[in-house]
Amino acid sequence: MARQKALGHRLSDQGYDEARGEAFVTSIRPLLQRFAALGIALVALAVLAPAPSHAAAKIQHLVSPGGIEAWFVQDATVPLIAMEYAFGGGAAQDPAGKPGVGNMVADLLDEGSGDLDSRTFHERLERRAIELSFSSSRDSFRGSLRMLKDTRDEAFELLRMALTSPHFESADVERIRAQVMSGLRRETTNPNSLANRKFLALAYGEHPYGRPVNGTLDSVPAIEVADLKDYVRRVLARDTLKIAVVGDVDPATLGKLLDQTFGGLPAKGDLAPVADIEASRPPQRFFIPLDVPQTVVTFGGPGIRRDDPKFMAAYVVNHILGGGGLSSRLYREVREKRGLAYSVSEYLLWMQHSALFVGNTGTRADRAGDTVDAIDHEVRRMAEQGPTEQELDEAKSYLKGSQMLALDTSSKLAAALLQYQIDRLGIDYIERRNAIVDAVTAEDARQAAQRLWGQGLNTVIVGRAPQAAAQPAATPPAAN
Structure with a gap:
């Protein structure tokens, strides 16, 4: 089916x-x-x-x-x-x-x-x-x-x-x-x-x-x-x-x-209250041993909620750091310059009562430490310095141009309109959105970067310990 x-x-x-x-x-x-x-x-x-x-x-x-x-x-x-x-x-x-x-x-x-x-x-x-x-x-x-x-x-x-x-x-x-x-x-x-x-x-x-x-x-x-x-x-x-x-x-x-x-549904639901919460603060690091060929790294920390006035600044600077695919800083530093991972990305995740930034990558077990260090270094550099004017201009241009192209089917447009309602953005948000992107200044982006990444990262690593990765995989016993 x-x-x-x-x-x-x-x-x-x-x-x-x-x-x-x-x-x-x-x-x-x-x-x-x-x-x-x-x-x-x-x-x-x-x-x-x-x-x-x-x-x-x-x-x-x-x-x-x-x-x-x-x-x-x-x-x-x-x-x-x-x-x-x-x-x-x-x-x-x-x-x-x-x-x-x-x-x-x-x-x-x-x-x-x-x-x-x-x-x-x-x-x-x-x-x-x-x-x-x-x-x-x-x-x-x-x-x-x-x-x-x-x-x-x-x-x-x-x-x-x-x-x-x-x-x-x-x-x-x-x-x-x-x-x-x-x-x-x-x-x-x-x-x-x-x-x-x-x-x-x-x-x-x-x-x-x-x-x-x-x-x-x-x-x-x-x-x-x-x-x-x-x-x-x-x-x-x-x-x-x-x-x-x-x-x-x-x-x-x-x-x-x-x-x-x-029309036949109940007029009112009976929802249990859910408290607002801020995600735990970095830096924290955890390792979960698992015998797999590739080590996985998930990293992140507290984000910026959708109703925060500085959300769009956070969104733009996040695009520059890790949300822009092949053009992002993390991709260039981790993949292109150092060859530590095939891909790396990072995105903002927001809910009604909290928000996160979350990133993911995969690498060899013996290079997991170097990969985490490279990501942490780039995140801290962005937090301290913010983006360049060229990066900001290019990100804003891309985000303004790509949004309309992204709403190219009935299903995508319906999904977008639903989310605009959930996020309380207003029925005219599509028309206003480019002006909101344009209004983000370099100082706005720098402050948002400091809020997001100034404390560093919470990191979860899943895979072989580095020393285990250097050993050949155990041969399974022959079946009787």
Whole structure:
């Protein structure tokens, strides 16, 4: 089945990159390779929306007859409709002792609902080329729906059923639980997964942000059907619902579809409060031994929240340091000049109650120390000196030019509009964004660099100890 089940979650499953249109679980700028969870495209329909500047001018604030709000771009260029939506809550609403509940709900909502069992439900999706998916990120429970214009009524009806009358049949629950557990077992030997989990645990401890979104080998077996139903009751409610739609549908028809789909949900959710938290301060370093060919390094520290007035300055200077792909300082210093790693990147990650900067690279075990030292040196140099005027001008030019090109499909534009709502950026943000980038001065960038990197790095290294890397791998015993 052509479904997208988010069984594993990377660090960047929430808090979206500006150059990707600020849009999760939503890949809008490929250079940072993040948020594939929400970047869903209809098979054989990678069609362009109108030119982004044209689409931005037509963004409507739609209110359905029943009072459900959405940001909407009507586009009749192709007979396609893309919808992204989110409920507040996400994995932060998992019970304290049971991380992974929201992730299990996301994997089970389309496993039979209403009068349809799991097999029949998916047969109807596939027969009509409807793409329906759900995911749980740290602060929101998200969904995506893609369909042709001719199948919109059935698509919205299947979504309504999934949201309002999921079955959670024992056989389906156990099948999905087994899939999740299989993914978690694989993570125990995956250096990237181990590094990410340790980094988040170091950053946030017992706070909900420190828990793995997809749960643990201990928590997932303890999740009961009652936990799943209680999560749905508390989280899937209209008061936190945000919706973005792009496609070939008129406002009156869309309003009716939204009422029919979401109108039966509870008016108010029952969310547990989540406290604001600052990530643990650097410098700290941890090593996790694992016998793998390549050592993985995850590094980072406290970030700058999306609502901070200096966020854009941080975003621009971060692009220069590590977010600009092949043009970034880290790439040049670590890969090109020293040959220590094949790639290295660093990005800002923001959530509703905290923010991080996070970087990743991989290298040989005997060069891990040199790699970390090179990264730390470049980070400290940026914190002390800030970027050059040329770097700043080039970064601003790139970020202004690339953003519009990044919103080149209905799905990407819908994902971006959803994230703009979540981040409270305003319906005219696309139009204002370049002026905000232009307003960043060299002094703004220098101050942001000092805030981000002045304390150094928290670092997690996963791989062989340097001395072990110099030895040949042990030969496994012959089978009897």
